[in-house]
Amino acid sequence: MQARELIVIGGGLVGAAIAFGAARAGAPVTLLDQGDIAHRASRGNFGLVWVQSKGHKVPRYARWSRDAVTFWPAFAKDLLELTGVDVALEQRGGFWIGFNDAEMQARGAMLAAIDGAVGVPYEMLDHAALRERLPAIGPTVAGGSFCPLDGHANPLLLLHALHAGLKALGARVVSSIDVTQVTCLEKTSGFEVRGRDGKTWHAPRVVLAAGLGNKELAPQVGLHAPALPNRGQVLITERLRPFLSYPTNKARQTNEGSVQLGYSVEDVGLDDGTTVDAIEWIARRAMATFPVLSSARLVRAWGALRVLTPDGLPIYQESAAFPGAFVATSHSGVSLAGAHARIIGPWFAGLGAAPDSFDVFAGERFLDPNRSFSNAH
């Protein structure tokens, strides 16, 4: 197959990983990025490389998440060799922490169902068993679940590495571009991408990976990609000596030593600010989880807007009306990065097959009047 040029709109974790994967597979790639003004969901990613509890109702997503993490080690190694940036990947397992019996029951049932459907290993641990693995756990913690496939990485280093990797591979990365229009060109059946300042780019294939921006752009190429902003607030401590060896769903110690504590789930439109209430709530939860954090200094709190589809699952699709136009929307930009690079990038560039049974990720599912959606986090 001959590599034909690809334009990727959106330089966040999703767009940059897809662009990188396409470039790695040999496609000439142009990445159009908004720059410093972008909402940049990528900067708000918690950093988990997570499998457990994904795809409870949708086994294909559970399988996609499980397979995605297997690509990560080679992906991280490739980025390191190409760019010198170590994205601090660790995959030794991860924990979910529960505070009461009802939560624990529900969790156990859900993980059993996922394991039964797709095969995702897990363990339920009561307080004593959890304490053996995480000695710093607080007395009010009821227990937790452990999945050996889980891990974490550094989202900001990953974004840096992807951009450096694109540069190293000779891809063209253009910053400060606000794409307003994508048009299919009749004659060549390629696409024209137009920026707010009137600049245009042309290519046979185009990928919409603009996060919240996909909603406006998708219909222009016959696709449906609804996503709403969902705010998560996170706290970051000063650098600390290592004390937490595994990531947990709401607390992880980064490779730099700072502890990241989460998080809120809020429907507040495009407001990425922080609130005192959320900061104090997260601090109380952190204290209950790991009481030793009492003396740790908080250096920063931030809010970021998750790109959340109505059911919380990704959208990956080639346009039927305009073949060569693709959309990718996902809020799990770190967990799925390896798969976005190894599978999605080549697929969109025409250099690899589409994954099987991906119809479940088509955007039209949201147009079905008989379905209701919940993206409970």
Place this chain on the structure above:
Amino acid sequence: MDADIVDLIIVGAGPAGLAAACEARKWGLGVTLLDEQGATGGQIYRAVDAASAKRRSVLGEDYAAGAELTAAFAGSGARHIAGAAVWNVGRDLKVNYVQGGANRVLQARQIVLASGAMERPFPIPGWTLPGVMGAGAAQILYKSAGALPTDPVVLAGCGPLLYLLASQYLHAGARLKAVVHTTQRRDYVRASSHLAGALLGWRDLRKGIRMLGELRRNGVPVYAGAEGFSIEGADRAEAFCFTYKGSRKRIESSLVLLHQGVVPNTQLSWSLRAKHRWNDAQLCWEPETDEYGQIEASGIYVAGDSRGIVGAKASASQGRLAALAIATKLDRPGRDQRLARESEVRDELRNQLHIRPFLDALYRPPAAHRMPPEDSVIVCRCEEVTAGQIRKYVELGCQGPNQTKAFGRCGMGPCQGRLCGLTVTELIAGARGVPHDDVGYYRIRPPIKPVTIGELAGLV
């Protein structure tokens, strides 16, 4: 948690905050003033109440005059909360602070932010070594602890505080090894267009001239028009190096005091997402406010050096103006008297500002000391990110400080960008060749001061 409602909350106990408090009290407002230090006075009048007669004499009459303001505040009936680390100020006019390990909140009807100024960072090779401090820092050591350099000391940089400290040290019996400053012919030329203003502020001008004369009379070596500063040393300062009249000089010293002016402390105004503009005469960011210091229509006023460097007396005038506006906003009787008072205060302020453009022009810090040409110079002290790394991120496509922060952690340490922010803005603007207003500044988030998880969680 129940929030008490206060007419006016003031953050900062320097001249702007104290004057605002006293003025507000005159018009019957309930006032609560919070500050990080134990005693009032801010940095400029630091420890003035506890100062001995000898210390007041060494520090000079401007410093001693601060005691009038602290005394007026003490007698004003305002509530003073000392040792308070304000970690958030909201658009809802709530102020969150930690004091004595307890996390508290106050609700205001109006707020005055008076966080003052800090010394401009001085990113030169070796500036992070132990034994390298700000001249202002050394002055604080004398004010707060009577501490003087043990050995003859080197003062280097530019700006009135450099000469002031040199003069104070002479009076206190400390020895000066050298005063090395960067002011050269082109600075005088630039400043000469503001001479009229300087002459109107002749008292300030006379002070400066007297101090220089004093240094000469005491035989202190003064190197004028110096450049290319660097500090040598393996694990502590060992020598100060500079270029003077074309040749490289080296002065051995374990203590090097650097100063190149002060800049507004803008953490709170940025955290409120107030619009800021780049002031190229002062080479710093200033919040945009109306003529009383109010940010948009927010009920939050900025007064004093944190709004733009104006000096102690002008800071107090600005504090008074904010209080007058607030008294009217809160419908206190005496509106006409306030208008008269405002007119008076504005006249004072005008007089106090005469000298400013001249000083800004004369003591403009050289570009090489703000945007280090050497790649190895540390820009972000907390995370040890160098100038070379910042420039590399710009090459990778970073358009502004938030992207360089994301790529290299510059600005993510405990100082929350206070000591690297200006340098990073300037480096990026320089590398991209665009105005500073296009580059912007870090997104500043709460907590404004690092408070512990335990304190936030409400456990004492």
Place this chain on the structure above:
Amino acid sequence: MHTKTLSPVAALFRSDDVPASGSVTLRFDGRPITAPAGISVAAALLLNGVGPFRTTPVRSAPRAPYCMMGVCFDCLVEVDGNASRQACLTVVRDGMEVRRQEGASSLPLPTQGEGHGR
């Protein structure tokens, strides 16, 4: 670990003020030092020539106070078991235990053997 680079040095500052309210005795890394009551820990340590206050988490570089007003965060020391205290904002107290902070702050970890790092 106390290497040559972190040993005490000749004090950079002296004070010949007679303190109005007496002096206090505190300890830095176990070594007793005296200081006038009411001054900051940073001033006390500088007057006693303790050398660097901390080493940085990133490159273990030695640091000492730079701004003396709470904005530079280079004067971080451990005070009475609490890490990352700004010495310039902490007033000396009789019997205070101050320690040099080497690298990142430590947390008081649980007494069981496991979990002390990766």
